[in-house]
Amino acid sequence: MLSRIAESLFWIARYMERAEDTARILDVNYYMLLEGAGQPYRVRWEPLVIITGQHERFFAQYAEPDPRAVFEFLGFSEHNPDSIVECIANARENARAIRDRISRDMWEELNALYLELRRAQVDAMLSSGPHDFCTMVKAGCARFAGVTAATFPRDEGWQFLTGGQAIERAGMTARIVDVQYHSLLEGLPAGVEPDNHQWMAVLKSVAAYEFYRRTFHSRIDPQRVAELLILHPQHPRSVRFSIGRLQQALHAISGAPPETYRNEAERLTGRLYDGLKYDRIEDLFARGLHTCMTDVQRTCRAIGDLIARTYFYQEVTA
């Protein structure tokens, strides 16, 4: 498989995942925050901007993180390379370049979503709130994922798709846990219960709310939320699960047997995965949740760079 095609597949999956995650976060938190009691905008909305990692760009554009500004920035803004519309446009651009390698169904679903977003009336959307918009994006991403699973051959290209999705998802979940934990527990006086519906929103941002209910049968405990999001072996959006999928994909590409590694990307992935498999949530809290989550994000970035160096831009030796 051509390096350029592998790279495009990897990034299509990343951009689609980024768009879908952003839509989920925006949809859930927007409505929860509208109900928020009496705190100033900055306290309530800033975490959403921080999660996306485009904090500086936001404040270069807007004075205050009010609901409309946050929606515009995360949903449509050309000034935010990670806004939903930009992600879908980038995914489509990559897909257009490798159209001959993806099924017609995949192209048509992605193109349809792109055209739908292009036609969306931004002002009307902004005034009616993000729910319809986010629903449209999530549905489009789900359709694309569905036809991809149904039509894409399970070859190396498939591994780059799943690897791209997994690495993006792990990083995003780690950021959500980090930022929300920080902002929801910061400054709570001892003995005050954390706000239950805010924690529900955190779970809903990664589609884990019902799963939490079934798993723990208890009221919502922040530490358990963190445990589920980071360490759960079966929830498809937990950090551990995603890093496990990334490891499988990398091994399938290089042919390295389990428990071994053939390149630096695999070594780092394996080390990260072992930590997630054998650590307890108490261990993470003892080390400091923020430190651990920052570490996950940094490692994911390093793995991404190593994948690029190993497969997309390797030194040419004839």
Add this chain to the structure above:
Amino acid sequence: MFMPSGEPRPHYRRVFSRLATMEPSEFDERCKLADLSFLLQGITFTVYSDARGVERLFPFDLVPRIIPRSEWDRVERGLAQRVVALNLFLQDVYGPQRILRDGTIPRSLVLSCKHFHREVAGVELPRGIHVHIAGIDLVRDSKSGDYVVLEDNVRTPSGVSYVLENRLVMTRTLPLVFQQHEVLPVDHYPIELLQILRVLAPRGGDRPTIALLTPGIHNSAFFEHSFLAQQMGIELVEGRDLVVDADVVYMKTIHGLRRVDVIYRRIDDDFLDPLTFRPDSLLGVPGLVNAYRARNVALVNAVGNGVADDKAVYAYVPKFIKYYLGEEPILRNVETWLCDDPSQLAYVLEHLPELVVKPVAESGGYGILMGPSADRATLDQFRERLRDDPRNYIAQPVVPLSRVPCWAPDAGCLAGRHVDLRPYCLYDGDRVTIVPGGLTRVALREGSMVVNSSQGGGSKDTWVLAGDE
């Protein structure tokens, strides 16, 4: 479509009676469906005038153009004859140069062509093929009813993907009209082309690595490049995916380098290799031409074919046909004045308002003067240019293009519009294969003669019937 009596011509009768039963609103609905189908598939071309490179639909007209079998047979024979002669000419020009030595065509005229490339003189090509793919532009003279050759495209002719996609959309949108006719199929084109690419592999073998080299996603014909690569199941590569080492071409895969045997390149000669041609080209592959000269890779079409596309050389094609094949040309040329010749230039300058003036080395309708519709300032400007650089121009009378019925959405009825026809010819060194029909381009504005997509032209499905009705 109609005879002077007002009756539809026999081969249009059935389509006409079927369309007559449709309400204009119903037909309009079908047209919108066809457009939507193109949009969703991303069958678009890019317009460069806009900074962001807007993707536009290539307007599609739902009324098919119909060509009776006997008419087509003659066209087919004429095209095959022309392609073989053009190939012999290129073999000669880059080989023994017999035709130049005996003065049948002036040596200075050929050697001064912008696209004559000494760099590839004497290169031995697999099976001696220079022209693997030709797109020959024809127009039907509405006075005589004859098909006339307007120009030869033997560099990197484009548009064949629209022939195949138009047919697909047509059969989906108007299945009933289609079923009433026996229309010759066109979908074998990619297989025929793949066969030719396979036999060119320098190392032989039954699994050569074949790639289509595209300038990339921003090229106006990118859809076609990816469509053809997919249809043939070959790699679609950009220049940056290839590397040349010791005169062998490789592509960069995730597991290292893999040798490439045959390249169907959709990049013009000038941009192919910065070491041989334009050094500022970022689209090409450094060293590719040396690998080609060393016969380690086959290129389709061959390098240097532009000399046969030159519009001054075009004027001599009927002569070549006699010279190389000893046959009379089946398809005629448009009468052409070579401005390089002082007496012909004098005629052109005097009759400029009645003529079309074309630069010799351009394609895509760029830099053309349409005398009858030009204002005085433009005519004066062209007189200036003709005097300054006569070798760069030829002139032709305005050919009265035939018209075929098209849907005029504003009027809600059928109306005549001017068309041309570009059939696609494949040559394997023994045989010329031509997909029945080709790309019919339409000047969608009433009375307009300009069919280029960059100037607002559209296209329609072209049916060659198995019989005459």
